[in-house]
Amino acid sequence: MPQVVVTGLGTYSSIADDYESLKKALQSGHHKIKPVTLFETNSVHPAGEINKVEICSRFPYRTHALSLKALEEALERSKCLEHIAPHRIGLCFGSCTLGMLEMEETLVYEKKISGFSSYDALEVGEFTEQLAAHCKIKGPIFSFSTACSSSSNAICHAFFLVKNSICDAIIVGSADSLCRLTYHGFQSLKVMSELPCQPFDLNRTGMNLGEGAGFLVLESWENAQKRGAKMYAELIGVGMSADAYHMTTPDPNGEGAYLAMKKALDFAEISHEEIEYISAHGTATQQNDRAESIAIDRLLKNHSKNVFLTATKSYLGHTLGSSGILAAICALSSFSTKFIPPTLRLRKPDPLFQIKHPPLEGVSFSPEVVLINAFAFGGNNTSLIFRKYHDK
Amino acid sequence: MTNSEPLVITGMGIISSQGSDKESFSINCLREKKPTICSRTVEFFDKKYQQKIYDLSPFEERVIPPRMKRRMSQMSRMVAVCALSCLEDAHIDRENLDENMGIVIGTGLGEHHALKGLLSQVKSNPSFISPTLFHNSVHNAPASYLGMILGIKGPTLTVSQQDHTFENALATACPLITNNGSALVLVGACDVFFDFGVIDKTKKKAAVFSSGSYFFLLESESNARKRNAKSRTHITLLPSRKLSKGETVSHYASEIVSFLELKSQKLSSIDLVFLVGISNAINQGIIVELLSHLFSTPVYVQLYTSLHSNPSQGGEYLALALVLLEKQRFICENLRIFHKDFRNCSIPKRETKKILFISLSEKCLSRAFLMEK
Numbered sequence: 001m002p003q004v005v006v007t008g009l010g011t012y013s014s015i016a017d018d019y020e021s022l023k024k025a026l027q028s029g030h031h032k033i034k035p036v037t038l039f040e041t042n043s044v045h046p047a048g049e050i051n052k053v054e055i056c057s058r059f060p061y062r063t064h065a066l067s068l069k070a071l072e073e074a075l076e077r078s079k080c081l082e083h084i085a086p087h088r089i090g091l092c093f094g095s096c097t098l099g100m101l102e103m104e105e106t107l108v109y110e111k112k113i114s115g116f117s118s119y120d121a122l123e124v125g126e127f128t129e130q131l132a133a134h135c136k137i138k139g140p141i142f143s144f145s146t147a148c149s150s151s152s153n154a155i156c157h158a159f160f161l162v163k164n165s166i167c168d169a170i171i172v173g174s175a176d177s178l179c180r181l182t183y184h185g186f187q188s189l190k191v192m193s194e195l196p197c198q199p200f201d202l203n204r205t206g207m208n209l210g211e212g213a214g215f216l217v218l219e220s221w222e223n224a225q226k227r228g229a230k231m232y233a234e235l236i237g238v239g240m241s242a243d244a245y246h247m248t249t250p251d252p253n254g255e256g257a258y259l260a261m262k263k264a265l266d267f268a269e270i271s272h273e274e275i276e277y278i279s280a281h282g283t284a285t286q287q288n289d290r291a292e293s294i295a296i297d298r299l300l301k302n303h304s305k306n307v308f309l310t311a312t313k314s315y316l317g318h319t320l321g322s323s324g325i326l327a328a329i330c331a332l333s334s335f336s337t338k339f340i341p342p343t344l345r346l347r348k349p350d351p352l353f354q355i356k357h358p359p360l361e362g363v364s365f366s367p368e369v370v371l372i373n374a375f376a377f378g379g380n381n382t383s384l385i386f387r388k389y390h391d392k
Numbered sequence: 393m394t395n396s397e398p399l400v401i402t403g404m405g406i407i408s409s410q411g412s413d414k415e416s417f418s419i420n421c422l423r424e425k426k427p428t429i430c431s432r433t434v435e436f437f438d439k440k441y442q443q444k445i446y447d448l449s450p451f452e453e454r455v456i457p458p459r460m461k462r463r464m465s466q467m468s469r470m471v472a473v474c475a476l477s478c479l480e481d482a483h484i485d486r487e488n489l490d491e492n493m494g495i496v497i498g499t500g501l502g503e504h505h506a507l508k509g510l511l512s513q514v515k516s517n518p519s520f521i522s523p524t525l526f527h528n529s530v531h532n533a534p535a536s537y538l539g540m541i542l543g544i545k546g547p548t549l550t551v552s553q554q555d556h557t558f559e560n561a562l563a564t565a566c567p568l569i570t571n572n573g574s575a576l577v578l579v580g581a582c583d584v585f586f587d588f589g590v591i592d593k594t595k596k597k598a599a600v601f602s603s604g605s606y607f608f609l610l611e612s613e614s615n616a617r618k619r620n621a622k623s624r625t626h627i628t629l630l631p632s633r634k635l636s637k638g639e640t641v642s643h644y645a646s647e648i649v650s651f652l653e654l655k656s657q658k659l660s661s662i663d664l665v666f667l668v669g670i671s672n673a674i675n676q677g678i679i680v681e682l683l684s685h686l687f688s689t690p691v692y693v694q695l696y697t698s699l700h701s702n703p704s705q706g707g708e709y710l711a712l713a714l715v716l717l718e719k720q721r722f723i724c725e726n727l728r729i730f731h732k733d734f735r736n737c738s739i740p741k742r743e744t745k746k747i748l749f750i751s752l753s754e755k756c757l758s759r760a761f762l763m764e765k
Contacts, residue, residue, distance in 0.1 A: 041518070087633045087643065096530060100507075108515040122501050124531070125553040125703075129755060138640065140632040141757070142560055143552050145502065145531035153549055160567035166631070181510055184518040185526035240547035240572070242495075242539040247463075247527045259545055263573075377527050378536020380548055 004162045004236075005389060007169070007229040008078025008217030010070040011329050013316050014048035014210055018073050023333045026341040027362065031315045033196040033208050038101075038178050045192040048210030048317030049178055059130050060115045061099040062177035066213035067131060071173060074215035080169045081135060083227040084219075088168040090139035092158040093128040094150030096321040101179040108180075131173075139167050145321070148281075150174055151214065152324030152374035152382035156238040158218050168223045173215030174322035182320065183209055189248055191285045198345040199282035199311030200289050200357065207283040210317025214325035231389040233332050236369075237268025243379020249287055250379060254295030257281075260381035261299045261371060268385045270369065273303045275385075277340060277367035278355075279331040281375045282311025283318055292373065293353035304354040308365065314344035324374030328384060331370040335388045338366035399566060400616050400623040403482025403609035405474040405580070406711055407448070409602050410698075414481070418715040422723060448473045456541060463524050464537055465503055467584045470605045471534035472541055475578050478607035482621060484576070492546040494574040495535050498561030498581035499552055500703020502531035505586065534582060546574050555669060557581055558606065558706030559751050559759040565610050566629050575615045580607030581704030606707025624714050625747075628655060630760035635678050635752075645685030648760065657762065659686055663744040665693045665730070666716070666763075668709045669752040678756060683730050686748075690731040690739050694722055706751060710761075713749055717765050720744060 009019055014032040016022035024030075033046045055065045075081055080089060099121025105111040107118065120126045124143040132141045140161070144154045151174030158170035186192050186209060193206035224231055241263065243256035250257065265272060281292055289311075297304045312323075312330045319326055334340055342358045349357050372384045404414060411417030448469055452461070455476040456469060464472070475495075479486060506529035513521045527533065532550040539548045547568055553560040558581035565579040582605035616623050631647045633640070652659060665683065670676055683693070696712060698705045716722060720743065729739055747763040 043519075087640070087647075104511065104514060108511055119501075122504060122507070123552065123554060125500070125557065129554070132634070138634040140563070141553065142564060144549065145552055146535075146548075146550050147530045147532055153547075156547075157564055157567070160571045163571060164567060180514050180518060181507075181521075181526075181529075184514060184521045185510065185523075185529075187519075188521040188523040188526055238572075240549070242536070242545050242548040244539045244543050244545055246540075247533070247536060248523070256545060267572075376532070377530050378532050378539065378548065380532060380536065 001163045002165060002220035002222060003234055004159055004218050005221050005224050005234050006216050006232040006332065007219045007224050008074040008080065009232060009329055009332065010073025010077065010215045011326060012066050012069040013212030013319065013326060014050050015315050019329065022329065023337050026315065026330060026333060027337060027339055029342065029344060031196065031344055033317055036178065036183065039180055041183065043187060044194050045187065045208065046196060047178055047208055050211055058115060060102065060113050061121065062101050063095060063098055063175045064127060064130060066177060066211065067173060067175035068134065070175065070213035070215045071131060074171065074217055075135065078217035078229065080217050080219065084168050084223065086136060087138040089137040090161055090167040090170045091128060091132045091135065091137060091141045092144065092154040092170055092172040093131060094144040094154035094174040094321050095124050095127060095176055096145055096147050096150055097176045097179050097182055098122060098124055098127060100181050101177050104180050135171060146380050147376035148320050148323055149374040149376035149380045149382045150321035152384060153240065155216065155325065155384055156240055156382060159235055159238050162218050162220050169217055169219040171215060171217055173213065174325050175213035176211060176320040176322050178209060178211045193284065196345060197284035197314055199284040199314055199343050200349055201346050202348045202350045204284045204286065204289060206285055207313065208317040210319040212316060212319040212322050212326055214322050214329050216325065233335055233386045233389050235384065236387050237264040237385035239263030239267060239383045241381045243381065245379050247378055250291040250375060252291055254291040254298065256379050256381045257292055257295035257373065257375060258298050260383040261295065261373065264371065264383040264385045272300050274369050275300065275307055275371050277331065277334060277370045278307055278309045279327040279370060279372045280309050280311045281373040282313055282343065284313065288375065293350065293355060297354055305356055307356055308340045308358050308363065309355045310341050310358065311343045324372065324382060327374065328372045328386065331372055332386060334367055334370065338364060340365045398613045398626050399569060399610055400613050401608050401625050401627055402611055402616050402621040402623055403478045404624065404711060404714060405478030405481060405607040407470055407474045408604035408606065408708060410708065417711060418719060421712050421715060422721050451477065460537065460541065465506055465528050467503055467582055468534040468537045471497060471580065471582045472538050474605035475538050475580055475607045478578065478609055482609040484609065486542065489542055489544055490575050491544055492574050493544045494547045494565065494568040494577035495538055496549045496551065496561045496565040496577060496579045497535045498557035498704055499531055499550060500554060500557045500583050501586065503529050503533055505584065547572060554703055554753060556706060556751065556753045556757060556759055557703045563629055563759065569610065569612055575611060577610045578607060579610050580605060581707040583702040583704045602702045604702060604704065604708065606704065606711050608710065625717055626764040628762040630762060632757065632759050635756045635758050637678055637681060641678060641681045642685050644758065645682055648686065660689065662691060662746045662748045663742060664747045665691055666713045666747050666749045667693055667695050668697065670695065671754050675752050675756060679752060684732040687730065687732065690729050692739060693728045693730045695726040695728065696723065709751065713747055713763055717744060717747060717763065
């Protein structure tokens with residue numbers, strides 16, 4: 001089966017307009033978890049909001065605008081559209097909030113938005129088709145909506161499509177914008193923090209929301225090699241599991257999280273001792289971080305104390321469906337920066353777990369193999385393993 | 393399981409306006425006259441076509457734990473009932489399920505009843521949003537509830553793709569078996585009736601969809617053989633792509649031919665083309681061109697369009713194709729003989745063993761499967 005490599009990436013979030021600025025933000029410990037300005041609220045819970053998003057008039061949704069920006073960067077870096085036949089390129093997209101912000105504005109606050117359709121606003125497939133039309137690709141398209149693991153599941157399917165030679169390249173991405181429904185919805189679950197979050201800290205008080213978009217171009221190594229594409233990393237393993245436990249609370253024993261990571265390791269045919277860095281789901285809720293830590297300790301055994309872990313939600317907030325792909329892009333940046341960013345504000349790590357947290361200033365280290373977790377409502381767990389690409 | 397091992401469907405569950413079980417579904421589908429070509433406007437979806445399904449009893453009581461049922465939406469309950477009837481049809485023992493079994497559910501619009509409730513709470517009092525309504529509003533709520541009922545820990549995915557929602561769910565399910573080590577995958581689709589006029593007062597006419605759920609059990613041929621399961625059909629996923637008239641169609645046809653050759657299959661052995669999604673003149677032109685490129689000899693074509701449209705209707709189409717294979721009966725009004733030169737011709741009657749299933753979305757995306765008895 002073909003090797004699957006990353007030949008393009010693009011990102012847009014509260015801390016960075018693109019991949020280069022993301023690398024800088026991670027190295028400088030920059031975050032923008034601040035009070036929400038996108039809509040009026042009496043709540044004090046801060047979020048990672050993007051300033052001044054340019055909305056396209058034809059398809060007037062913030063989620064779509066975030067997608068386009070990250071997509072353009074990934075395409076520019078990959079140049080896949082110039083070199084690969086349109087029918088050999090597919091698109092996998094994952095999202096959960098879609099046009100909810102605009103839905104709220106038009107239907108609840110009676111604001112007029114030209115081009116708004118309540119049907120389109122709820123239809124992830126329509127968002128994907130708009131992006132495919134923008135790229136002028138003619139290969140298969142898929143849309144995933146599995147809440148906070150949407151983008152990671154889209155990556156898994158994209159991986160299979162390239163592995164099975166159904167496509168030469170897949171553009172895979174995700175975007176989710178802030179909206180009132182998720183902002184107040186997570187408050188109803190009593191999992192939001194009134195302060196910038198502290199994942200894995202003993203005194204963590206909950207999560208912050210965020211918004212953003214991330215895109216990758218996955219391609220077969222043979223194809224990328226033939227056309228002389230830059231290869232950022234190799235995707236070597238994916239694992240998906242379910243907790244079968246509760247709609248919002250993770251299995252306290254971390255069984256589902258463990259299974260997803262274990263399956264990804266098995267797929268990659270590597271030992272747990274080869275994992276050097278983990279980009280955790282790390283929402284900063286008591287239950288999530290505890291369950292994830294238990295699962296990681298179980299997976300890595302004594303090796304756990306050698307593995308660095310970062311929770312990127314301390315920079316971006318929880319970007320819901322796009323959190324998996326954004327965590328992956330942050331982790332891939334360590335291949336080139338040779339720098340492991342710290343989990344911001346993690347001052348007192350929970351002593352129950354062995355995981356090695358980088359110091360607050362970060363650490364110079366060049367990982368070879370990274371593992372990325374994304375977990376979601378309903379106990380939906382997905383893990384991805386990337387390896388640093390070395391020219392052959 | 394190797395990447396090239398054939399996949400089979402061994403179970404089917406149906407809850408639809410065409411029938412709440414396999415038998416009534418097949419009787420109703422084969423009895424009704426279906427429009428062959430149908431261009432749909434919003435007006436088409438008038439109230440008289442709406443189909444709500446309220447009554448899921450007594451099966452529901454048997455399969456859903458009461459505490460969980462209280463929290464579940466109608467859509468989640470419909471998914472659970474339909475999926476579990478599919479497992480029963482496949483003679484799968486729920487007590488000894490493979491923990492790595494996968495679930496892939498397609499839904500066009502997801503849980504919009506929950507969203508409607510949440511939107512009104514956002515407006516009236518955002519500080520008191522219902523947590524149950526909130527977690528029930530995500531697209532993957534039905535798949536998650538089903539996973540909890542079955543106690544399985546395999547991949548649990550939810551996909552959506554407009555009028556190809558079910559077709560994409562099926563395409564997503566295949567690599568879970570071939571690449572991901574799941575022995576069984578429950579693949580299905582569900583959408584529930586929803587009047588958009590309820591949330592969107594700007595709409596002059598509300599789009600009304602029907603309710604329905606369709607589930608199939610997908611597994612490798614070797615797994616089916618191992619557990620002595622009856623295979624309803626082999627199913628092979630064919631290349632998919634967006635089509636436009638002219639060059640793309642001929643390329644696509646060659647791609648299908650090459651793919652079939654790789655699988656040691658020939659177009660001449662196809663007994664019936666099952667054609668769905670021909671909703672406008674552009675699609676009609678494209679499909680005629682595609683068939684002209686594919687078939688040099690006459691071939692039977694069964695046209696089908698559901699009257700009770702919803703984004704998951706692909707599940708209904710596959711269920712009907714299975715009924716045709718099994719019962720060897722057809723909807724005669726819409727059975728055609730296609731010949732590229734449009735000559736009058738006849739084809740000797742033979743048993744239908746192989747079906748080429750082609751679904752064309754409104755935006756000319758083609759999804760195709762080869763079904764073999």
